[in-house]
Amino acid sequence: MNLSNELWIGWRAISANKMRLILTLLGIIIGIAAVVLLVSLTEGIGSGMVDGIEEAVGSNLVWVYPGAITERGVTTRVGSAKTLTIDDAEAISNLPYVAEVAPVSQTSVQVNAAGNNIYTTMQGVTPEFRSVRSFSVTDGRFISSYDLEVKDKVCVLGDYVAKEVFGDADPVGEMVRVGIQTITTSKDGSGSGVLGLVGLKTEVKSRHLKVIGVLEKKGGGGENSPDNVILVPITTMASRLKPMRTPKGEDRVSIIWVEASGRDKMDAVKEEIPPLLRERHYLREGEDDDFVVDNMAQVLDTISQSMEMLSVLAGFIAGISLLVGGIGIMNIMLVSVTERTREIGIRKAVGAKRKNILSQFLIESVLIGVLGGIIGIIVGWGAVFSLSKLFSHTNMMGLDVPVTLSVSPVVIVIAFVVSVGIGIIAGIYPAFRAARLNPVEAIRYE
Amino acid sequence: MIELNGITKIYGKGDAEVRALDNVNCSVKEGEMISIMGPSGSGKSTLMNLLGCLDKPSSGNYSLDGMETTTLNDDKLAEIRNEKIGFVFQNYNLLPRMTAVENVELPMLYNNMPRSERHRLALHALERVGLSDRAKHAPNELSGGEQQRVAIARALVQNPSIILADEPTGNLDSKSGEEIINIFEELNKKEGHTIIVVTHDREIASHTNRIIHIKDGKIDHEEVFSK
């Protein structure tokens, strides 16, 4: 007896009772569709998040920010060291495997124009900032080295700031007023609050800047997105807007973005920065770093860890529905064996061997599994496809995450193999029971 | 060709023990047509099942075509049933979801015969029992006599050496019964099949060469007709 023949006979047997077949299939269809959908969903969102973060931050990036300092036995929190300078950035840019470096000094400001005002972050940057952080300018131009040289009072607006302040109007060429809070020593004791007690007072300096460009929208929108920013030449920031100095009087920066010359060079870059900065900061052996070197690896690790947990959970849910589907097949096969006891007896009487009966019933249960699997894959695929039409992007942690949902061939193969496996596992016991029946007793069964 | 030696079949154990066959000795020669008669419960069906290799005796020897069958395993017995034996039951035992011709093809599913050959032989067997025009009918579209003829076609399709029929006319009216026994007679005379029929009907039995009378699991006596 050849296989196509056996398949045909199996199909006739399982399709004899349509309603029963459909109900049994339903269990497997739901299980397999759940597997396809959940795996594709977690995969799509996971890789989307990684892409989204790279897109928002820039690729191959390592960054350096101020660390903690320990003075007279007291350790301050990370970020409080005031020792990272523009010259450090310059030195880092000369290291091997470093493609570009973008030092940034940063402060909070209030931006005012066209009768609107918002609080945002002002960053003093160099022309390299644009390519290192992979920003593009939709309107106007970016900050040039000439702007830096003449310490021009110009600015580039993040998309969020441009929209909030100017709405749909074109901001390029307009003036904005930025309010910068500074702390100065008060000679007349006019300061208030805690600062006043120690002879300091806050003052809001107001400066006018000309908008020369607007950045392309990058994040998922909102206050926490990378679009809520106003960029100025780093030299303008240092001399005219918000001077930030090290204790030695050098120009201080808040962060240095370092782009490695390749993904595989990131670790090398990460390793060569600390010795350089330790030397530049005159740190003695045994003294802690006063800076932190970081990159995306940690962030991405965290994401992939949580994504892994999500897929384990998804797999668990899908596994349970598959288990239920498998029990459904087993149940229906046991019923079928009992109902067809007499048929089994007749087949044995005319010469069917154990293996013939075994394979007959096994084929039936595998057919149910495969049929449910194929329909389940199609249903799951359909669900993934419709979801991908509905959500091409999602907003996660202030980042615009592109969700590219698709069903990978691996998932299809796995789903198919699983459905065949369920058919076999669910069918093996009923099939053995059928094969073991005594022909005389089976024929007499009513 | 059939040699039974001290065949005993015991069902159950201990107090529930039933001695369905008790030390049966008999032989059947090739080309014989014999009938088995006896009261209900006397062990006729048990004997037929043993002869048909559907079951094994509790003790004794059964040699078929010179081969001792009692030591064979289930698969080997299945092979013998497929090759050498055709069974006809009182209640026809056709598969209800299959057409007449598919039912007749059934034994050939288990010996790797090509599909077209299977179909050809099945149609031929139906022709021999006069049912060519009913090939595509399901069993429930056929009369009892027709169903039993399909069952006979299934039994003879592979030209087995023995056809065993356990009360084949028991569910039929006398006219249909007559048709059935005529078919057996013709198969025996023209094609030389060995045929063993269990019956309660002397009229049916009178078509055979020899009647074996069974009582309480033992052969009581034999009648031999010289025709």
Ligand SMILES: Nc1ncnc2c1ncn2[C@@H]1O[C@H](COP(=O)(O)OP(=O)(O)O)[C@@H](O)[C@H]1O
């Ligand atoms: N599977 C079985 N289990 C127990 N007893 C059985 C079984 N088959 C038959 N018997 C008993 O064996 C005896 C002979 O039965 P059977 O061969 O069917 O008789 P007959 O066909 O002559 O009417 C009867 O007493 C019957 O009850």
Ligand SMILES: [Mg+2]
């Ligand atoms: Mg009987």
